[in-house]
Amino acid sequence: MTRIVIAFVAWFALIGVVAGPPEAVAAEALRITMPAIPKNLDPHRDPAGQMLPVYRLAFEGLTKPDESGRPVPVLAESWKLLNDTTWQFTLRKGVKFHDGEPFNAEVVKWNIDRAQDPKNSVYAARVKPIVAVEIVNEHTVTLRTRQPFASLIGNLMAVLMLPPQYYQKVGPQGFTTAPVGTGPFRVVRFTPDAEVRMERHDGYWGSKPGLAGVTFRMLPETATRIAALQAGDVDVAYHVPPENIEQVKAAGLNVFPVHIGQAYLFVLAQPKTTIEPLKNKLVRQAINYAVDKDAIIKAFTKGMARKLEGQVVGPDGFGYTGKVKAYPYDVAKARALLKEAGYPNGFKVKMSGTNERYPQDKEISQAVAQYLRQVGIEVELNLLEANAWTDRFLKFKLDPIWIIGVNYLPSMDHTFASVHFTNDPSTRQWFGDATFDELYRKQVTALDVNERRAALERFAEYIRDQAPALFLHQIPLVIAASPKVKGLKFQADYTVDLTQVQIGR
Amino acid sequence: MIPYLLRRGAFAALVMLGAATVMFGIIRLSGDPIALFVGDAASEEDVATVRRSLGLDAPLWVQYVRYVSRIARGDLGVSFRYEQPVVGLVLNALGPTLALTALATVLATALGVVLGVVASVRRNSALDHLTMVLAVTGQCSPVFLTAIVAVLLFAVHLRWFPTSGWGGAPSMVLPVGTLTLFVVGRIARMTRAAMLEVLGKDYIRTAHAKGLHPLGVVYAHALKNAAIPVVTIAGATFAALLGGVVVTETVFGIPGLGQLLVRAVLVRDFPLAQGAILITAFLVTWVNLLIDLTYAVLDPRIGRD
Numbered sequence: 069m070t071r072i073v074i075a076f077v078a079w080f081a082l083i084g085v086v087a088g089p090p091e092a093v094a095a096e097a098l099r100i101t102m103p104a105i106p107k108n109l110d111p112h113r114d115p116a117g118q119m120l121p122v123y124r125l126a127f128e129g130l131t132k133p134d135e136s137g138r139p140v141p142v143l144a145e146s147w148k149l150l151n152d153t154t155w156q157f158t159l160r161k162g163v164k165f166h167d168g169e170p171f172n173a174e175v176v177k178w179n180i181d182r183a184q185d186p187k188n189s190v191y192a193a194r195v196k197p198i199v200a201v202e203i204v205n206e207h208t209v210t211l212r213t214r215q216p217f218a219s220l221i222g223n224l225m226a227v228l229m230l231p232p233q234y235y236q237k238v239g240p241q242g243f244t245t246a247p248v249g250t251g252p253f254r255v256v257r258f259t260p261d262a263e264v265r266m267e268r269h270d271g272y273w274g275s276k277p278g279l280a281g282v283t284f285r286m287l288p289e290t291a292t293r294i295a296a297l298q299a300g301d302v303d304v305a306y307h308v309p310p311e312n313i314e315q316v317k318a319a320g321l322n323v324f325p326v327h328i329g330q331a332y333l334f335v336l337a338q339p340k341t342t343i344e345p346l347k348n349k350l351v352r353q354a355i356n357y358a359v360d361k362d363a364i365i366k367a368f369t370k371g372m373a374r375k376l377e378g379q380v381v382g383p384d385g386f387g388y389t390g391k392v393k394a395y396p397y398d399v400a401k402a403r404a405l406l407k408e409a410g411y412p413n414g415f416k417v418k419m420s421g422t423n424e425r426y427p428q429d430k431e432i433s434q435a436v437a438q439y440l441r442q443v444g445i446e447v448e449l450n451l452l453e454a455n456a457w458t459d460r461f462l463k464f465k466l467d468p469i470w471i472i473g474v475n476y477l478p479s480m481d482h483t484f485a486s487v488h489f490t491n492d493p494s495t496r497q498w499f500g501d502a503t504f505d506e507l508y509r510k511q512v513t514a515l516d517v518n519e520r521r522a523a524l525e526r527f528a529e530y531i532r533d534q535a536p537a538l539f540l541h542q543i544p545l546v547i548a549a550s551p552k553v554k555g556l557k558f559q560a561d562y563t564v565d566l567t568q569v570q571i572g573r
Numbered sequence: 574m575i576p577y578l579l580r581r582g583a584f585a586a587l588v589m590l591g592a593a594t595v596m597f598g599i600i601r602l603s604g605d606p607i608a609l610f611v612g613d614a615a616s617e618e619d620v621a622t623v624r625r626s627l628g629l630d631a632p633l634w635v636q637y638v639r640y641v642s643r644i645a646r647g648d649l650g651v652s653f654r655y656e657q658p659v660v661g662l663v664l665n666a667l668g669p670t671l672a673l674t675a676l677a678t679v680l681a682t683a684l685g686v687v688l689g690v691v692a693s694v695r696r697n698s699a700l701d702h703l704t705m706v707l708a709v710t711g712q713c714s715p716v717f718l719t720a721i722v723a724v725l726l727f728a729v730h731l732r733w734f735p736t737s738g739w740g741g742a743p744s745m746v747l748p749v750g751t752l753t754l755f756v757v758g759r760i761a762r763m764t765r766a767a768m769l770e771v772l773g774k775d776y777i778r779t780a781h782a783k784g785l786h787p788l789g790v791v792y793a794h795a796l797k798n799a800a801i802p803v804v805t806i807a808g809a810t811f812a813a814l815l816g817g818v819v820v821t822e823t824v825f826g827i828p829g830l831g832q833l834l835v836r837a838v839l840v841r842d843f844p845l846a847q848g849a850i851l852i853t854a855f856l857v858t859w860v861n862l863l864i865d866l867t868y869a870v871l872d873p874r875i876g877r878d
Contacts, residue, residue, distance in 0.1 A: 107655045107836075107840075108654065108655050108656045108657070110656070186615060186619035186620075186622050186623055187622060187623055187626045190610070190615070192619055240656055241651070241657055244655070259828060260655055260657075260662065260665070261666070261832055261836070262826070262827075285737075285826065287826040288823050288832075289823050289824045291721050291724070292736060292825065295721075295724045295729045295736045295737075296737055299735075299736045301736050301738070455603070455604055455608070455609065455840075458608040458609060459604045459605050459608050462608040462615075
């Protein structure tokens with residue numbers, strides 16, 4: 069179906085039907101279209117992370133990521149360690165929610181307590197190590213953690229602050245349609261499956277944006293999103309597939325490739341069990357040598373993706389190290405490693421790929437299977453529909469090799485590894501190697517930033533060597549915008565920085 | 574008439590219960606909704622907590638009994654994902670879908686009947702062939718394709734209408750036009766076939782022989798007798814469109830019932846999917862009842878049984 073559309077769109081572009089956008093009249097609100105908008109506006113409840121552009125305009129947390137993934141203060145003015153397990157936060161004074169409710173220590177306690185309950189929050193696992201939130205005074209709060217927990221500041225980026233009094237007054241149902249936060253924009257109208265309309269909040273504590281408002285419109289169909297942008301019905305369109313990029317450029321629109329913090333991996337480890345050939349490190353390394361990642365990026369993302377350098381995070385994630393490089397494409401080396409591991413003729417293995425869960429996932433799954441067959445690994449590929457994948461993932465029923473797009477956002481550190489690869493019985497345990505766990509424990513308890521960075525570097529080196537996954541690339545997000553919009557800055561956590569945005573006339 | 578309506582009402586209730594039961598079963602076959610609620614990082618313990626809080630830990634029959642007893646009290650529950658009462662969500666989505674469907678059906682019927690009558694009266698003429706070629710083309714072009722071409726031509730190139738969205742008459746032109754084009758063909762062809770049959774009847778020849786005006790014969794005598802199959806197909810079209818305009822809604826970004834249902838099924842929002850089906854079933858049964866009542870008006874012999 070998509071192909072027919074692309075053919076049509078391309079055809080129209082070719083015959084020059086597409087005219088340049090008309091000169092705009094004084095439009096001060098920015099109109100953004102996305103394939104989906106949040107189903108409800110409670111920011112703690114969206115498991116995908118792709119709704120952050122909407123949430124982050126209306127809500128703020130104690131911290132947020134800067135462009136390199138480092139947490140920077142927002143509603144927290146500063147923080148310091150009292151001892152290895154006690155953090156003290158000084159909160160920003162004079163901050164009020166859109167409805168006038170003051171932001172203070174009570175609010176922080178209520179929100180963190182709420183976020184720890186999996187019924188309310190998909191981020192519960194990230195704040196689980198917090199054992200107590202203590203109010204020192206109106207603008208000071210102390211957090212106690214179970215053990216030294218260096219990811220705390222980063223993980224707190226996920227806990228966007230909601231107003232307790234308002235929430236308790238309107239209840240969860242009232243809040244999901246008429247939410248209130250502390251952000252620079254406030255929600256004025258929410259029509260599920262259609263649009264979220266926001267206006268500038270004039271009582272905002274920080275520097276006020278120049279825009280009068282922002283509207284997020286939902287247009288699930290790619291061809292319509294692009295058409296709406298071409299016709300001037302919207303100013304920005306999220307998610308332009310690689311095959312449409314040339315056409316969008318030809319129409320005089322600006323294209324922004326954003327390397328989002330999502331790592332494309334084929335995991336080679338199984339939760340709570342190990343499968344024989346893959347148990348061998350040499351086999352896992354051979355798989356990494358056998359696949360040409362650059363060719364995959366070129367063929368399926370039109371060169372828009374950024375290769376993962378043999379580690380789970382990209383340069384935008386804390387803990388990224390330039391010392392670790394991707395496995396080169398080397399078929400001879402892959403064969404030699406397989407021989408050394410005792411599989412000179414390869415072996416048979418099942419692989420779970422997906423169909424339309426991640427961008428171009430079917431094609432990439434098939435390409436990976438084909439590369440592995442080249443070195444003698446007979447892959448039986450099962451392409452799963454998005455939800456079928458999730459079911460099997462949660463029930464530990466995926467094949468020995470399986471695809472995943474891992475968000476290392478919004479906390480941009482090794483949360484992923486902590487949750488998935490270590491041997492902590494409360495987590496999913498895919499890898500569970502003693503050295504691995506030790507290195508993980510070291511970095512997460514290293515409270516000094518430099519010490520932690522050094523620990524993460526060793527951790528990344530070990531991950532590269534152990535190769536618990538086939539590392540491909542960071543999934544690219546391509547956004548198109550009208551040339552009238554100046555000063556757009558897109559960030560690795562899907563969000564857009566609107567502070568400098570102006571709409572030309 | 575009253576007992577007839579009561580009987581039909583009871584039957585409608587039965588159909589709705591059937592639809593609700595089928596949806597209850599089918600959506601549960603689609604898989605476990607918990608997976609889509611919790612993040613990738615959730616532990617097994619978290620999963621169990623959420624499952625309990627949604628009442629999905631109870632045995633299936635218990636869930637079913639709870640569900641049916643709630644429906645009986647008129648409570649369709651609260652959506653898992655939207656966290657709003659299902660009734661409100663479905664009724665909000667129903668507005669655009671009803672408007673879209675009703676407008677398209679009325680337009681297509683008006684246009685289809687005229688085309689069908691013209692084609693039947695001028696049987697085998699160039700006009701007949703042209704009309705039928707157009708009808709079949711409309712019917713065969715996938716809605717998806719027509720919609721995209723319409724957007725590119727009328728919204729991007731000519732800029733007569735907005736590309737998408739729902740609000741105000743201009744935004745309705747393209748989606749209604751697209752749907753009309755899709756269904757007008759079957760109504761035109763049905764009208765033509767029904768008319769051809771009636772036009773061959775003795776009483777038509779008699780009417781002509783009496784020297785009545787040819788237009789009067791066609792519209793007063795022939796069309797009235799050819800109306801029953803046409804009404805049937807128009808009604809069936811309306812009912813089918815109610816739940817089946819999802820493609821149109823998706824392309825034009827209209828927050829209608831079709832999209833709501835598809836989304837509910839995709840994220841396994843059990844209460845929402847069940848509620849949407851239930852309300853659609855309700856509407857379809859009553860549309861069918863209305864069609865049956867129309868028969869009695871069109872052909873008094875039917876009402877007499």
